[in-house]
Amino acid sequence: MTPPVRSGFSREARLLTATIAVSVIVLVVLSRFRFPDPSADSRDGTSAQPLARLAARAAFDDLSLAVRELSGRVSGSLIVLRTTAHGAGVSATRPAASDGTRLLPALRVRDDVAAALVDEGALVEAVIGVPGTVTVIARDPIRGITLVRIPSARAPVLNIREGQQALPAPGYVAVAEASAAGTSVRPIFVGRSDSIGDPRWDTPLLTMGRGAVADIGAPVFTLEGRLAGLLTSSEGEPALVPAEVVMSSVDQLLRDGPPHTGEIGVVTQAVDSVLAAATGAAAGAAVAAVRADGPAAQVFAPGDVITAVNGQLVRTPDALRLRVARTAPGVALMFTFRRDGAFLSAPVTVRAGPAAVPPAPATGARSVQAERTLGLTLKPVEERGSEVTRVQPGSLADAAGLQAGDVVLAFGRTYAPAPEAIASAFAALPPGRVTFLSVERNGQPRLVALQR
Known part of the structure; x- marks a missing residue:
């Protein structure tokens, strides 16, 4: 009797092959349902493969989940302040309402104390959701860090990003946002982070890129939930004050009050x-x-x-x-x-400082015509110098930008010069030589370069 011919594949192998084929078909069909128009993402005649696009979607979902979880973890650490700007300050790029008000996210650093980076010249008017007047405990006039009294509640433990090294880039961080309804966090992509110097701080700041230009003053967190620092503006660009530096400044303000400038x-x-x-x-x-x-x-x-x-x-x-x-x-x-x-x-x-210098009263006296090539008519101002009463059009003084009403406080190395002293000093200047005048205009000192 002839034995039966056996197939080259076992029954188990055939089942495994069929299962793999069905799985691939199902994934492709699902991807077509998820992305019904493959040509929409076409670039230069090519398009992303459906499975690759599913992987990208999964990465985006992971980021969304991380931000959502982070928002829940840090919400207890964030307070909303309303400020009113009365002058240009460190965050002139942050959007403000037509009346100059801004909603600013602040950081709860103690049970009853919040810290924020407030614009120079701005006033903290209210804590959103808290009736009554706001109490500012202390403010660093140089760096802008401001401490505000808030209703007491157990402050969540802040995890600090240790060290002042650059942020991991390229990568994502989360920036706190404020609205009348409360706070939230928004991811921003940091393509590069470098250390930069800033005259307000002893330690370097960290660059953040233009993606954070509208968030000056906001707390920044890593996606793992650590406080990275506060956003400030350095030479018009967003920069991060590291968390360790922020908390050290807060401790110093609470302990010693505002620093002496x-x-x-x-x-x-x-x-x-x-x-x-x-x-x-x-x-x-x-x-x-x-x-x-x-x-x-x-x-x-x-x-x-x-x-x-x-x-x-x-x-x-x-x-x-x-x-x-x-x-x-x-x-x-x-x-x-x-x-x-x-x-x-x-x-x-x-x-x-600052130490104000009280203005000395001007006393009228004789008018003296200085050198014609200089083109100034001057009168002495006791203990201060000489006041310009007229500038000849087309003269050297006119070319230098001097105006009637200017008070010449110094002419070169001669301080509080009388009109005769100015005329003599100018006459002694060699042709082509530049000297400098310290003048007061509308109560403000100015420097003027005058060339013979």
């Missing part, structure tokens, strides 16, 4: 194209006036351009002001400045 007794202005050509400095803080009773009186003169403090570059007057302001009174800083085409360095000891 420092000053050195100078008034500076930006280096425009005219001053850049006259001084040779492309950027920095041009000294417009030096207070006679200030710590910098024997160091700086009108026309100097401060370019660095303790080796850190200073590119704007605001950067200089903030760098000096956060220095404790009694501490010496090393300044680098440009004078007469050369770079010099000198220490100046910071004093408590």
Whole structure:
């Protein structure tokens, strides 16, 4: 009897093959139901495969789930404040209502204390959902961190992202958002994160990219639920103040109150194209006036351009002001400045400030016509200098931008110059030489470059 011919595949193998084939067909059919129009995502004649698109959808669902879970974990740590802006500050890019009000997410740092990064010149008017007036406990005038009294509740334990290293990028973080209904978190993609210096802070900040430009002042969390820090603006770009730095500043405010700000007794202005050509400095803080009773009186003169403090570059007057302001009174800083085409360095000891200089009353006297090539008519102002009563059109003074009503506080190295002293000093200038005038205009000091 001939034995039966056996197939090359066992029954189990055939069943396994059929199961795999059915599974693939089912996945393809399901993907076609989920993505009925494959041509919609077509790019340059190619389109994503259905299974790959399902994987992308799964990744998006994972992100949505992570954000939803994070929102539930951090909601107890977030409070909504209403602020009213009364001037430009650190977050001029954040949208505001037509009346200047903003809803700002704040961080509960104690059972009854919330911390927020509030614009310079803005007022905290209310805690949303809490009737009555708001109590501001303390505010750091340099950095903007503000502590507000809130109804007592058990503060959730904040997990802090340790260290001040750059954020893991590329990747996602979550930014807190505020509305009248409460708070939420929104994921933003950080393509790159680098350390940058900022004159308000002793430690570097972290870049965040333009995706966070509308969120200045908001707390930032990692998707794992750790506080990464608070968003601020550094030279117009979003930057992250690391969480450790934020909490250290909060502890210092609670312990010591607002810090004492420092000053050195100078008034500076930006280096425009005219001053850049006259001084040779492309950027920095041009000294417009030096207070006679200030710590910098024997160091700086009108026309100097401060370019660095303790080796850190200073590119704007605001950067200089903030760098000096956060220095404790009694501490010496090393300044680098440009004078007469050369770079010099000198220490100046910071004093408590700001110290206002009371205006001296102007007394009328004789009018003196200065050199015709200068084109100024001046009258003396007792103990202050000389007031410009007329500027001849087309004169050197007119070209320098002097105006009637300006008070000349210094002409070169001559302080409080009488009209005769100005005329003599100008006559002694070699042709082509540039000198600097410290003038007061509408109560504000200004620096003027005058070329013979």
